[in-house]
Amino acid sequence: MSRAIRTVPGRTDHVVVVGAGLAGLSAALHLLGAGRRVTVVERAAVPGGRAGRLDRAGYRFDTGPTVFTMPDLADEAFAAVGDSLRDRVELIPLHPAYRACFADGGELAVHTGAEAMEAEVERFAGPAEAAGYRRLRGWLERLHRVQMRRFIDANFDSPLQLLTPDLARLAALGGFGRLDARIGHFLRDERLRRVFSFQSLYAGVPPARALAAYAVIAYMDTVAGVFFPRGGMHALPRAMADAAADAGADFRYGHDVTRLERSGSRITAVVTSHGRIPCDAVVLTPDLPVSYRLLGRRPRRPLRLRHAPSAVVLHAGTDRTWPRLGHHTLSFGHAWKGTFDELTRTGSLMTDPSLLITRPTATDPALAPEGKHLHYILAPCPNTDIGPTAAAWSDLAPRYRDTVLAELDRRGLAGIAAAVEEECLVTPADWHGQGHAAGTPFSAAHTFAQTGPFRPRNLVRGTDNAVLAGCGTTPGVGVPTVLISGKLAAARVTGPPSRPGPRPRTRTGSAGGGRP
Template sequence: MTTITEGATDDVRQLPARSTTRLLMNTHPTKIVVVGAGLSGLSAAMHLAGRGAEVTVIERQLTPGGRMGRADIGHYRIDTGPTVLTMPEIIDDAFAALGESTADRLDLMRVSPAFRASFADGSQLDVHSDAMAMADAVESFAGRDEAQGYLQLRDWLTELCRVEFDGFIGSAFDSPMSQLSTDLLRLFAIGGFRRWDKVVRRFLADERLQRVFTFQAMYAGVPPQRALAVYAVIAYMDTVAGVYFPRGGMRAIPDAMAAAAADAGVQFRFGTAVTALERSGSRVVAALTDTGDRLATDAVVLTTELPDTYRLLGHTPRQLFPPRPAPSAVVAQFGCRASHSAPPHHSIIFGKAWRECFRDITGDGRLMSDPSLLVTRPTASDPTLAPEGRDLLYVLAPAPNAQVGAVDWATIGPSYTAQMVEAVTEQLPELGEDIEILDVVDPAGWAGQGLAAGTPFALAHTFSQSGPFRPANRVRGVDNVALAGSSTVPGVGVPTAVISGRLAAERLTGPAATRRPTPALR
């Protein structure tokens, strides 16, 4: 059962499903292979099965989830990928394709506060999704004028989401010209194509508050000073729409999606890799696996990394410039003694440096001189994820990707992990008791997992890699293959990965006959 302890989601607007994309097939395929059981592949499988297709999902790992990975270490149940869940109604859209709801499969808890921001000067701010609670917190933190500015910024973020979501994030496009619309003009009018940090400064003068509403640019792989304001919709998701956590950890999401898909007839082949795609002219007619199987198919959904996608298709993309990968991250998992005074589920620890840290990792390709960290304590919401009397901590430090960085992770990794522990315990001393390092993944580790440029965040959302300029979810010269995942439209993140699966399904079958919801706007 879905548990939501504050706010409401009954105000979801119902809009007609829109399609601005050319279908890849004139008739609905009856047999489809989906390569990859990450969120995008699971979403695609659910939407396709809901439309009557016979779907087989091939996944090289032994469990579903893709980038939403997992590890079980010494009675700790660890999430190695995303830890922040927003807009669960988008996941509900995938379940609805099978006649189910998220509540049938998941117990979602509202995370309150959404996160706590801690600054180098010792100040702290709890970030609430409730407007009045957050306005009161901002007034106590920075004064009445800043509280008024926050409310105005909240209104602007809500309008940005209203204009942008259905027409841009929730749709795929065949060309830049197909994006010309009234919504595009409205987006220009409200400042969507200005710089993110400049727009936020229109509302907030306090530099600490500016960080709270712009640090999300790193999710898009671009410094706030260079990111377009259209990506401030991520700040809307974090600070307005609200943050959730599934009981059992983030892994519960792909597990639930896979279970619903399997109950609807989707076949899964775990521990199996696709080694080649058999072509007949412009069509893929079969997928070949490392187990020696040949799976005949009418169509394919590929959620693989772009280099692997192009290799499987024997395709060389037309590109004026090489793709630019997003920055990477070091993700360290710690166990420590549980404390009643421990911080909330999510904390952002901001270092003294701000502009410099972005320049370090995106320009100079070196470690942040004064790191800002994301600290997630999932045991704040579900204590069963750690042994009794222990807390589980997930600490993420942005880092240069393997393409621009020259960091010898084999040499520097252990000392950098120790610096991360020191930075966390300095700001959050209640977490410093009896620390044990459970698992660490750095850019070299991500590369070892097959992630291009050693980053889990795929392609950066620069202007030339956004919207209609991002690699499309179809490939020139191939008639029956749709792409899904972080490197295609709409981009990086949990909600967008789920949307990309739907968009891939629509490439093959057209939009669903029923209306689909846009997210609730608060």
């Protein structure tokens, strides 16, 4: 971020951040660290946004992301105000990071430590594949080094800013080839290739069509380490809000933003359900359709945005668990390429599903009543642009829930439907109701035409002092990139950080509850 970038002109003393999700909280901390006065408005009663919390009969469900990688990116936001992530949150490293279960009965523990994973791959698929894994790991590390500074943690004003020596290095690494083929260059076992390529689904592109550069997501999942905050993923936004409040941020919970006041090309105030807040600049973190509606304008694009697949999520509190489940378990069906066709082309529900099951009580039993367990079951599904509409999900949801549980029963989780005591089912209709385009929480797909400088910009033409943050804008989808988006949005207001030493922490209050 050392190159010159466009910044908000004029006064920026007081910034209103709309939304207390991870992007908004990251922006708030970076703005505070740069000396700005910050007001955060949030329609919910607590911070977190999509990383929310549902408490029901002693079960504490995280309603958003369940996988936490690259904690140093979160710590960078805390450090902006002289604080520390690890002072606020106990992070528990997950060993293994995942357990992968395959339709042929094979099981693989996915370790992020090199020696442990090499030994596991050799046990699972033999010494030749273990050697391929060693080469793959080295490639992923080089890919991450090349991409992070220039292509991920970077604001773009023009595609010409891609023309750096790192672009040539990325090309030399094969980053512009296809992900599936590149992973296959290192690994022949089709099951292993799935473990290092399934992540592209959440970027909205099948591995056979995704750029190999997107393997950087696999780096985060399989090399950098996977962690769990004690108290659940919601502990992260809680801690960020507490740190921001202690650094002087003014939080307004239960304030729904109704409109933005303008004077010419500048936003002069944010109007909420509780009144008017004058401002010098605004950071908008809602999904793109909501932000564009508030701004009264949207950017011109030659092609309509394509959106990632959506997901059905069942949050289940159960009276038992199953030994084969790790903290995170990938349950793969026989189908693979056909599954991606269903999710991204034909708009059909998966006929042979691949599922993510997260059991947070494996690491933190206090998240459920004594002797009980939490299970988060995520089934990817088509978004509402190409699949069932939001209205259709009202009838489809209970049937699909039963279908997924029956499939898990067949895969070894015997009696899972009868074990459910408390539950919350989330479908594309719910995402649609929350304002997410195409009924997906994963926003715009990471096609080449929607990545880097081609992704919707965080500056909007025709408005001088509004900046966007969140998964719909730069750099994209996922907890690490959303945290970066808040940092990049703050840099549009303040200019790139000068990286001073941490300033002393001053405690002036608390936001959204005590420290986890």
